[in-house]
Amino acid sequence: MKRYLLAAGALALSGIAAASAHSYLQKDISILHPWARPTAEAAKTGAVYLSVSNRGETADTIVSASTPVADKAEIHEHVEENGVLRMRAVQGGLKLAPGTSAEFKPGGLHIMLFGLKQRLEEGTSFPLTLVFEKAGKLALDVRVQRGPSEAPADASGSHGAHSSGDHKAH
Numbered sequence: 538m539k540r541y542l543l544a545a546g547a548l549a550l551s552g553i554a555a556a557s558a559h560s561y562l563q564k565d566i567s568i569l570h571p572w573a574r575p576t577a578e579a580a581k582t583g584a585v586y587l588s589v590s591n592r593g594e595t596a597d598t599i600v601s602a603s604t605p606v607a608d609k610a611e612i613h614e615h616v617e618e619n620g621v622l623r624m625r626a627v628q629g630g631l632k633l634a635p636g637t638s639a640e641f642k643p644g645g646l647h648i649m650l651f652g653l654k655q656r657l658e659e660g661t662s663f664p665l666t667l668v669f670e671k672a673g674k675l676a677l678d679v680r681v682q683r684g685p686s687e688a689p690a691d692a693s694g695s696h697g698a699h700s701s702g703d704h705k706a707h
């Protein structure tokens with residue numbers, strides 16, 4: 538009985554952890570925490586970041602992306618041309634070799650949104666669908682937040698607590 542309760546507790550906890558980590562698993566593809574930066578009122582473009590892994594034994598390809606909040610979504614990469622960092626669409630989709638991961642992050646791979654129909658507001662989320670050649674369609678929920686996932690607070694109070702120099706003793 539006790540053992541059962543413990544197991545149930547652990548299960549509940551891992552459920553919560555999975556929810557806050559905000560991840561998806563379909564067939565051999567796992568996706569971790571899709572997010573986008575908030576946009577300004579008149580912005581027509583945005584970008585979505587996430588981490589995707591192919592846990593399978595065959596390659597898969599992200600062939601397309603779409604979202605109801607934008608006219609078009611494209612997989613983009615940054616490339617350096619003559620010392621200038623430019624972004625361009627990844628032609629033919631993004632290949633994921635078996636056992637590899639791809640990080641979509643600021644300054645690198647991203648899913649570019651063109652023709653935004655609404656402002657991306659911090660604290661909200663919006664749907665995005667990724668289509669994989671083998672794993673099929675994955676419907677994601679993209680969180681709008683200012684930066685990459687905040688690391689779990691490890692505020693152990695190890696800094697910033699020095700006593701001030703001009704402290705006057707009575």
Ligand SMILES: [Cu+2]
Nearest residue numbers: 613624647649
């Ligand atoms: Cu782009």
